[in-house]
Amino acid sequence: MGYLARFSELGSADVATAGGKGANLGELTRAGLPVPPGAVLLTSAYDDAVAAAGIGGRIAELAADPDRDAASARIRELFREAAVPEDIAAAVREAYAELGGAVAVRSSATAEDLAGASFAGQQDTLLDVRGEEAVLAAVVECWSSLWTARAMEYRAGHRARQGIGPDPVSLAVVIQRMVDADASGVLFTADPTTGRRDRIAIGAAWGLGESVVGGLVSTDDLVVDRVTFAEVSRRIADKAEMTVRTGGGTAQVPVPAQMRRAPVLDPAAAAELARLGARIEEHFGAPQDIEWCRAAGVFAIVQSRPVTALPPPAADPPRDWPLPYRGGLYFRASIVEQMPDPLTPLFADLVDGAVTRALSALFAQIVGGAGVREGDLRFPTVNGYAYYFYRGSGLARLTVRMPLAFRTLRGTDGSGRAGIRGWREHAHPEYAGTVASWAVRDLAGMSPAALLDGAATLLEAGCRYYTAVQSIIPLAATAEIAFAAFYDRAVRRPGDPAAGTFLVGADSVPILAEKSLYDLAAAARVAGLAESVAAVDTDELVRAVRDDDPPAGADPQAWRGWATLVREHLARYGHTVYDLDFSAPTPADEPGPLLGTVRRHLTGEGADPYARQRRLVDRRDAQTALVRHRLGPLRRRTFDALLRRARETGPVREDALADMGLAWPLIRRMLRELGGRLVEACTLTSPDDVYWLTAAELRAGVPGPVEERRMLHRGRRLVAPPQMLPELPRLERALQAVMPARDRNQTGSTIRGIAAASGAVTATARVLRGPEDFSGMRPGEVLVARITTPAWTSLFAQAAAVVTDVGGPLSHSSIVAREYGIPAVLGTGAATTRIRTGDRVRVDGDAGTVTLLEG
Template structure:
């Protein structure tokens, strides 16, 4: 009111008045005890205590005098609990409001009833969930002159749906606002630009009822037919209301939840305002179109997409494009026997998402050379595989380790800004060269499993026999070594040496990435999820990984013996050869991928050091904002340019959040025939899935029914309850500790040869990967049935039965072609 805002005159009955009332009535201790006990009838018993004690004495006298000073007449009596404005513990709307109360006796009764509403069942349950102790709460009461409202509603000065601070959300209805706040009537809903007052979007509801005043309170009446589908606020009125809200938010210094009323003359009145709690970070619009930056080419989301499920942050996007283009271009030149031309290959983004780009003319040249490359590859066969693995072990991995050690040994605080950028560039180049070297052996390693599975399904497997993957478990790998390390830590004494052992674990495994974008922390930065896994093992959760692997190996060996014994000599020879290749290469793939992130801790340390300098110079607000600057902006900074990029960072984060809510197409421009062709080998699924069944690729056999837990990233790891179904966009090697707790794994991205499938098989849990939409379709707590054989996830609380699903097996013609090729090669020798 002092600020000149249109607030109805009134007075406040402060919290000491509540304390005096319950003390004088002798009910305070009993009320708190009943609330703490949490018995089902607690609310009724507390309500009876208040109803048995009318408001009298000095507090009543003060209320009557203030009401008389207000001029009497109808008033609104509103509750205001002490926890309403606490961050994360808002109880707004949990207590009662009484409108159009006339006369001193009615006002006194309404004040007491407001106090009593502090202890309704819904209010107590809400505070219990928020962890608020009953003994710490109190309640004030606001009494205001009643506004003869022709319309009313709620104004959020920031959009609670998107979190955008530059947009306001308005709900409006005819009549008094009691039913609007309570959610019992339909409202018109508007989104308004706070800077211009322009209406961004509007929904006009069919408003069947409205709250109106009576002699003793309120009632609901039908809305006249000519107003039911008429907008409550026109554009000018909406702009006026939002401008009022912007003033209020400016006075309080934070976005506000404002209750308003508008009288018959069109004047607005503010009847209540409180901070908006749990407002999400500002989120931009979700992309609905996918324009490509360069026509005349094809854009794929494949391979590296399993490490980059989210839109890229600006700095990583700028740097990784050149790094991937250089390293992959060298690989392609080797594979196809000729160098690529400039512009044939790049790694751009579309709506923030990374894509491999191949110019169409370059694709044609590669396709023309494919037969020669394929013949050369087949001719080299197992020798090429061994050579690729040896090259990784003897050259690629040591070279990567050496580059990382060279930069890790330098203190970032002692480096110039230019040296930091040069070091980050050198390490990212080393990382992408290593990843490219890994890519050169993964197809051969994965191919050995594909060939064995196709041969086994077509020519060996009988009804009731286990899946081909059963023959490939029980082997050691780097992700499983990380698990056993955590298991050992859980069972080690917490003595002085324990911290040293944990640091050794971080040194060995702390570089595994949750996301290849270096803006995302690695376990070495945030070991919280690792501590949660250690506690899980220490409390007796999960299984002993040593024993699990021993049992898996024993089962594998027994199945191998039994299967070999029933095969004829030719099939036995082929079985032995194909199985040996698949068993030899599976762990290699996991070991190679586990070290992709070796350079990431060093890059993050250097960039965060540069970020601290940016903060000191007023360029950004937080050290981690360095990841949201463009490379050119950082180059300008190290060259002496001191621009303020805080608003740029906020805007880019907002756009990124909107992009993250989109599902990127696997292929651009979208060509249905090519999407179907690539669907079998590219992670993710095209299109929108509907109905109670979410389909993906069955990557680890078995069925389980349990409740789902949707995890967004390492910050959510502690939320996973043992025995739940883990649902995520991706699972990289850094997610491996969670597999010990999960009943099954479901992902948006991935396939039968992804990391998640391999680890799930080792843990003996079902996995359905590459659904494309699981994190959007499945809710935390939802009961689901995961069928790793059929590749389906059934949402058990949704109607309609799913049609029978057929387990995916490798087609018989693949096995026939493989066998024929092997026989021909043997005859040629």
């Protein structure tokens, strides 16, 4: 075969010699698909050219340089300075002679267009190349593009997961007849947004396709049904620019005015293209990401690669928000902040009545029985998202009685469940006692009905407990607000720190849990287990701890002692929840994220929480002393009283919230026991399917459509729910100060939220959906999430700042961010939809803004 192979001579098995792009084009050609003719300059040409120039060793040295931009520039110089061996140049001329005219010269790396990682766009493509010498120069540019900074970074990011390193990577070059395309774009044979395999997604633009692949132009977006090939949806873009040939290259030019809003593909053309895509997927046997072009009404395929990271199938995202009850308002606040995602059917079924009964009882206690009537409060879901519903008349009565409610909370003697004494002396002991009474029961001996009743009883106990916590939150909030207001207006001078500086340093439960993880790392060092713990992956570490089975090289006795300490930590802190929906595992169920934090401490990535706390406390005490020294007697007494009250109530709120999930590990064991029995009876396929049934279905033993509900749930997760329904802009603006999130439809480079923790920082963003993403967090990144609960606290030690969709200046995120001395902007409503991992952002915790700088 020598250095050159025609497309007709290549197939999927030739990735090692033709690269991913070349092998796929050969496979498409041999399958009879409409591929413009061409040939591939094989990887042997690259390898021999590098060897002949004697630059292989130097490339390896430069590739190890952490300054990838400088390394890439020098490597590309090495290629341009090297002479191309004559036999390789002859192969290039031969390929061009067969094609003639204008050609496209495309890189085709051996680590490209694979099922596990596409590496798309990491190397160069040159279009409209004319003449032998220009084609030869383009080949050299493609060779050198194997070592662009972005390509080296991309390979490094996948190295551990895919086994791709710098040494075995080589590059082929595709030389293909240029299509004078009037339109082009991409086609996915499965919807990449929803993961649905019965939908085909098409992006279409005028002109050449490289600008589409590179994201330089707007595209019409069409979705076509896979069975009927009828359009499901279409969005026609304002296509301001397009890429065109210049007779020796390409250029961006304005789209003629009459074409800007004209559809690139009519329904018939879209159906024809979709059928072609379906045929390609059928040939390869897997969903495909296809690049296409059209000239004179005829479609051509210029690339097809496997779709990587295709999400599980999801239903179409909801567009309307139908209200189950009329005559009132719906709010996503309070306990709903701990439910960022749509609820699973079983949780939604059980929690509605539990929250309604618990909250009605609390209001009856603090405002009197006449304040709440039947139907005034409900806890429904809208598109799966939980909302508080307040009937208009009931909301009015409660609003009038709020001053009485606050006096009741402040003056409670502890005889009820409300207030700090009520929580400490009644609510918490009762909740813990209920959990303990169920924990001693033999789950294997309980009937299915008893298991479901037990889970419902424990959930009811948790909701009653949370209502008691709700009575603490306003006390803590008003204490902190009162101190901050007095300090800002009557004490603070230019140059003085923010009020939050005086409120840090408490050993709340989340802080104690973080210290405990640090102590586990220290204990591993003392026991001689540091290398063993750091060497194994997280999954293996979890298994070794659970089974008391030491990893290779670990002393068995030392391991058993350390594993006992880990289990003690999980027994003490493992019930903190990431999401109140009991379908979400707790740290006790899946301790991987916590053990990942322990490993980071052992590898030096974690910060010492004791040292951090000492620094904050020293600064707090020094600033307090300075302020008190300059105040007169009256202002000093007021300052002391307000500060003491704020310091007393804030940590209580955090302690109370941390125990909200006390029953959750037991609830999950009960439901998984029930689910396991249904699997044995061949009713369900997995124990976790139990969460996708309703209580009535479980009692009747008749399962519902589990997979359909999962798809519906995935589709609903793609939208950001309104904070208030019905959506009344004037009322939303009036209530914005007390709502936990700002406008979810914000546009522009600045996202506004709530200034929650002082300071400003510029860093790279890391968007996390849940504990499954925790391992991706790196020190110095900005943590971006829908919410954070006490179970997220271990990540704050790594974060440069915190940004959330939901939350406020007195939420958990704010309190913990202050304890860590990092800026926080909360309640943006749009952070996780506007920011992507890798974006550079500036977080200003004083102004309450997040500025998007670059991607």
